[in-house]
Amino acid sequence: MLYSEKELKKRLQSGCALYYFYAADEALVRTAANKTLQFLNQDDPETTVLDGPTPTVEEIVLAAGTISFFGGKRLVLMPLVRPSTYSDKDLQELCETLSDTENAIFVMTSVIEEKFGKLRPGKREQKLIAACEKIGYCVQINKPGRAELQTLARGWAEESGATFASGAETALLDRCGEDQFLLQNEIAKLAALANYGTITQAMVQQLGTVTLDADTFEMVELVVSGRTDQAQKRLKTLLQLQNDPIMITGAMIGNYLDLYRVWIGKRGRRSLADVAKDFGYGGKWSYRLGKTEKTAARFKRHQLEQCLCILQKLDLDLKGSKLDADLLMQKALCELSLAGRTSC
Numbered sequence: 001m002l003y004s005e006k007e008l009k010k011r012l013q014s015g016c017a018l019y020y021f022y023a024a025d026e027a028l029v030r031t032a033a034n035k036t037l038q039f040l041n042q043d044d045p046e047t048t049v050l051d052g053p054t055p056t057v058e059e060i061v062l063a064a065g066t067i068s069f070f071g072g073k074r075l076v077l078m079p080l081v082r083p084s085t086y087s088d089k090d091l092q093e094l095c096e097t098l099s100d101t102e103n104a105i106f107v108m109t110s111v112i113e114e115k116f117g118k119l120r121p122g123k124r125e126q127k128l129i130a131a132c133e134k135i136g137y138c139v140q141i142n143k144p145g146r147a148e149l150q151t152l153a154r155g156w157a158e159e160s161g162a163t164f165a166s167g168a169e170t171a172l173l174d175r176c177g178e179d180q181f182l183l184q185n186e187i188a189k190l191a192a193l194a195n196y197g198t199i200t201q202a203m204v205q206q207l208g209t210v211t212l213d214a215d216t217f218e219m220v221e222l223v224v225s226g227r228t229d230q231a232q233k234r235l236k237t238l239l240q241l242q243n244d245p246i247m248i249t250g251a252m253i254g255n256y257l258d259l260y261r262v263w264i265g266k267r268g269r270r271s272l273a274d275v276a277k278d279f280g281y282g283g284k285w286s287y288r289l290g291k292t293e294k295t296a297a298r299f300k301r302h303q304l305e306q307c308l309c310i311l312q313k314l315d316l317d318l319k320g321s322k323l324d325a326d327l328l329m330q331k332a333l334c335e336l337s338l339a340g341r342t343s344c
Helices: 005-014 026-043 057-065 088-100 123-135 146-159 168-176 180-193 201-207 212-224 228-240 245-267 272-278 285-296 301-320 325-341
Strands: 018-023 047-049 074-078 104-111 137-140
Touching: 005 026, 005 137, 018 026, 018 123, 026 074, 026 104, 026 180, 057 074, 057 088, 057 104, 088 123, 104 123, 123 137, 146 168, 146 180, 168 180, 168 201, 180 201, 180 245, 212 228, 212 245, 212 285, 212 325, 228 245, 228 325, 245 272, 245 285, 245 301, 245 325, 272 285, 301 325
Parallel strands: 018 104, 018 137, 047 074, 074 104
Antiparallel strands: none
16 A cells, blocks of 8 residues: 555544554655654653664563553554564564554554665565554555655755745755755754744755765766776765765665666667656756766666665665674775676
8 A cells, every 4th residue: 555644644533553654765754654643642642662673572562562551552663663684483473463452553664675666575574564454554655756855845844943935945856856864954954044934045055955966976987987996085075074874875776776767768769858757757857867878878787787786785784784884885886896897
C-alpha cells in the first residue's frame, strides 16, 4: 500500500494499533511518523522509545506488555528498524508479538534499500511488511515530486516558525535538489537567519547553500577520469565542512542514477527531454542531465550497475557499521574507480 495522508487520518481516528512506514529516504518516514505522533500525543500517552535497528523481542514485550499507569494504551516507538538484522526465529517472534499485544500502539519506521530507482525489500523485510499489513497501517512512501517538495518545504518552515516569501522556496529547491535532509537542515538555518519571520530569496543566496549533488558530481567526474587522489581530497573537504557522510553518499547515488538513466535513454534513442519525462525530473533538468550525458558515454551498463551496488553497500555500512565513515568512503571511491575501468 502507498502512503496517503487521507488514509492515515482515517486510521488514526479509527484507533489503529500499529503504524509502519518504510521508504528509501529517512526524511520521508520521519515526517510521516511525526505526523502520526502529533495526533497520538494529544492523549498524552506514556511512551517508550526502542532505539537501534534491532530491538529485542524481550524489550518489545516489556515495553508493550506494561499497562499504562494513567490508563489507556502505551505508545511504543521503534525508529529505523532493520528487519534484515533479525534471525528468522526472532523475526517470527517479533511479528507474533506485534499481532498479540493489546496494551500498546506501535509506530515503526524502516529505510529500505533502493536499487535502480525502485524499492527492493529483502525476504525478511517482506515478511515484516506482510505481518504489519494484517495488523494495522503499513505503507510504502515514495519520493515526492517537485510540487510535493515545495509543500514539504513550506511545512518545515512553518514548523520552524518561519514562512517563505514568494519564490524563496523555489530558489532553495533549485539549490538543494531532491535531498530532503539537506532541505530540512537549510530551512532550519534560514529560519534562524530570518529571526523566525519571512525567508527571502536574498537570504537563500546569503546563506550560500550549495547542493551536494553538484559537489559530489564533480567528485564523480574526478573518479571517472582516474584522478582518484583529487576525488579523495574533495571528499575530505566535504567532510570538513560538516556534511553528513550518509547525505554525501545519497547525493552520489543520485549522481550515478542520473548517469544510468541517461545511458539507458541513449541506448533506446531517447532524448534528454524524454529521459526527464520518463523518470519524473523537474526543475532545471536540462542542466542536470546535460552535464551527465558526456560522462555517461564513458561507461558500459554493467559498470554503472556495479557502481550503484558499491554505493548502496556503502550506504548500508555507514548506517550499520562501527567503522570510521571516512575510511569507508575512501575505500568506496577506490572501488568506484576500479569499477569504471573494468572491461566486459
